[in-house]
Amino acid sequence: MEHVIEVSELTKRYGDTTAVRDLSFTVRPGHVTGFLGPNGAGKTTTLRLLLGLNTPTSGTATIGGRDFGAARRGLHHVGALLDAQDVHGGRTARAHLRALAASNGIERRRVGEVLDEVGLGDVAGRRIGGFSLGMKQRLGIAAALLGDPSVLVFDEPLNGLDPEGVQWLRALLRRLAAEGRTVFVSSHQMSEMELCAEQLIVIGRGELIAAESLGAFAARGGSQGVRVRAREPERLVSALLAEGAEVVPGEQSLSVTGVDAERIGELALREGVALGELTPLAASLEQAFMELTADSVDYLTGEPR
Amino acid sequence: MTTAVLRGPAPAPARFRHLLIAEWIKLWSLRSTYWVLSTGALTVIGINANSAQSNADRLSRMPEQPPAPPPGATEDPLMAFDALHTAFLDPAWQIFMVVACSVGAIAVFGEYTSGLIRTTLTAVPDRRAVVLAKAAVVTGVMTVLGAVVATATLLVTQFLLRDHGGVSLAYSDALRAVAGSALLAPLCALVGMAIGAVVRHAAGAIVGAILTLLLLPVLFQGETYRWVAEIGNAMPLSAWETLAGNHWGEGKYSVTVTEAWAVYAAWAACAVLVAVEAVRRSEV
Numbered sequence: 029m030e031h032v033i034e035v036s037e038l039t040k041r042y043g044d045t046t047a048v049r050d051l052s053f054t055v056r057p058g059h060v061t062g063f064l065g066p067n068g069a070g071k072t073t074t075l076r077l078l079l080g081l082n083t084p085t086s087g088t089a090t091i092g093g094r095d096f097g098a099a100r101r102g103l104h105h106v107g108a109l110l111d112a113q114d115v116h117g118g119r120t121a122r123a124h125l126r127a128l129a130a131s132n133g134i135e136r137r138r139v140g141e142v143l144d145e146v147g148l149g150d151v152a153g154r155r156i157g158g159f160s161l162g163m164k165q166r167l168g169i170a171a172a173l174l175g176d177p178s179v180l181v182f183d184e185p186l187n188g189l190d191p192e193g194v195q196w197l198r199a200l201l202r203r204l205a206a207e208g209r210t211v212f213v214s215s216h217q218m219s220e221m222e223l224c225a226e227q228l229i230v231i232g233r234g235e236l237i238a239a240e241s242l243g244a245f246a247a248r249g250g251s252q253g254v255r256v257r258a259r260e261p262e263r264l265v266s267a268l269l270a271e272g273a274e275v276v277p278g279e280q281s282l283s284v285t286g287v288d289a290e291r292i293g294e295l296a297l298r299e300g301v302a303l304g305e306l307t308p309l310a311a312s313l314e315q316a317f318m319e320l321t322a323d324s325v326d327y328l329t330g331e332p333r
Numbered sequence: 334m335t336t337a338v339l340r341g342p343a344p345a346p347a348r349f350r351h352l353l354i355a356e357w358i359k360l361w362s363l364r365s366t367y368w369v370l371s372t373g374a375l376t377v378i379g380i381n382a383n384s385a386q387s388n389a390d391r392l393s394r395m396p397e398q399p400p401a402p403p404p405g406a407t408e409d410p411l412m413a414f415d416a417l418h419t420a421f422l423d424p425a426w427q428i429f430m431v432v433a434c435s436v437g438a439i440a441v442f443g444e445y446t447s448g449l450i451r452t453t454l455t456a457v458p459d460r461r462a463v464v465l466a467k468a469a470v471v472t473g474v475m476t477v478l479g480a481v482v483a484t485a486t487l488l489v490t491q492f493l494l495r496d497h498g499g500v501s502l503a504y505s506d507a508l509r510a511v512a513g514s515a516l517l518a519p520l521c522a523l524v525g526m527a528i529g530a531v532v533r534h535a536a537g538a539i540v541g542a543i544l545t546l547l548l549l550p551v552l553f554q555g556e557t558y559r560w561v562a563e564i565g566n567a568m569p570l571s572a573w574e575t576l577a578g579n580h581w582g583e584g585k586y587s588v589t590v591t592e593a594w595a596v597y598a599a600w601a602a603c604a605v606l607v608a609v610e611a612v613r614r615s616e617v
Contacts, residue, residue, distance in 0.1 A: 080458050081451055082616045100459045104344035108455045114448035116363070123362035131355035131457050133345030171452065175344070
């Protein structure tokens with residue numbers, strides 16, 4: 029498989045700190061794979077190891093079965109945006125991209141194409157130092173697209189983008205994946221990934237928490253119960269408790285778990301209680317993410333690092 | 334939505350020439366390059382020209398014939414005026430060394446401090462090739478700059494001293510002095526690249542450059558111990574002084590012209606080696 033990202037038993041230690049521990053996962057082409065974890069989980073370290081910028085303490089990280097750091101040229105194979113600030117502020121956007129393109133034997137015309145693609149065509153002659161973070165993100169994405177690579181690796185690309193930019197980038201990521209490319213995108217916010225990733229790799233404290241589809245991940249969050257608002261809740265509550273449900277009274281409503289919405293409706297009818305609201309709460313990805321990463325923090329606390 | 338992404342270029346074979354073009358673009362797309370190179374060049378030419386002018390003025394006011402040495406004493410050779418020396422004043426060329434060294438150092442640490450190195454090495458994971466291309470471009474540009482500055486300095490100073498023994502490029506000592514001074518620029522720039530690759534910090538690299546090029550030679554002076562003198566002789570500054578005909582009289586352990594060129598070559602080779610290895614080993 030030419031475009032597969034394969035991380036195998038990867039470990040990276042900096043002195044006493046273990047940034048990545050025994051991490052293994054696979055990223056396949058054809059869909060957007062989100063790389064999630066709280067701040068400091070080791071996402072950036074993993075990506076740097078993958079791109080050959082850092083050397084692993086043990087284990088391997090390969091792209092298309094090969095160590096990317098051993099390649100002679102990179103842009104045609106892998107387009108990467110690690111940090112939008114990894115540019116020299118004194119150069120113009122055009123000069124920055126022209127130097128990158130030249131290094132890989134890519135013709136100058138392509139620079140104009142990618143600048144237009146990311147919407148920086150009008151500011152190509154301006155120095156990068158004056159760019160906003162969102163503009164730098166776009167420039168980094170332009171650089172990643174220069175060589176028409178089959179693998180794209182983006183570290184927090186949505187940071188600093190305005191709402192229009194976020195929509196644009198989500199569409200671009202989906203389109204790149206639909207073209208059969210491997211698209212691996214890190215984020216520390218589940219909500220960012222919810223709308224474009226199909227597969228998720230979730231890590232916490234440098235260790236793998238989950239590697240599965242978005243749907244499977246959402247199911248981990250479990251049911252969040254049903255929100256019920258009733259004019260005379262007391263009678264309904266005793267009926268629910270008799271049914272074996274758990275009821276947590278809130279200010280305006282009740283949070284009910286243990287029985288489904290349909291059964292609650294039946295009970296309300298039987299008791300003659302008028303309902304103001306009956307809402308089954310879907311498991312949110314955000315919640316699943318928070319719970320899982322919180323767990324990973326918990327069981328590691330106190331363990332020598 | 335454009336379709337630019339869909340029809341990207343076909344992969345080109347990896348050529349070293351591509352890296353040279355990239356480094357060339359990088360160097361000339363920074364305004365600081367123009368500033369550093371032009372002010373450095375003008376400073377050196379200016380200091381030497383000013384010195385030549387004041388020497389010319391002073392010599393013009395002096396009597397035609399220097400007073401005869403007292404009977405029994407031979408003429409002191411150090412008292413004889415050497416017009417060529419005016420073009421190769423130590424302080425001026427030491428400034429030039431630091432400027433050249435800074436250009437090389439900035440070319441490397443500029444990538445590290447800005448973070449650009451990660452972008453560069455993701456585009457070209459072959460680190461050895463990246464550093465060699467950078468070294469080649471820096472060497473080429475600095476050789477041209479060195480040649481321009483050395484030639485201009487010689488022509489200007491010798492013109493100003495045309496009535497007081499000024500020499501032309503045809504004079505073999507002058508040619509050697511110009512060549513040695515011209516090549517001092519790429520040599521120091523390569524040393525700067527090595528220091529920049531090891532230190533990767535702006536202030537640290539510049540301090541390191543001054544320490545290595547200017548202060549280190551001062552520590553190894555005198556002729557009491559041969560090994561001390563020999564270490565001092567192996568410094569680029571001492572080699573340049575020999576090539577520029579700038580040493581004060583014949584010492585016990587003086588540097589020959591051949592040795593001076595060997596010192597140049599050895600420092601340049603070591604500097605490239607250090608720069609390549611430092612970048613290859615760095616975690617970025």
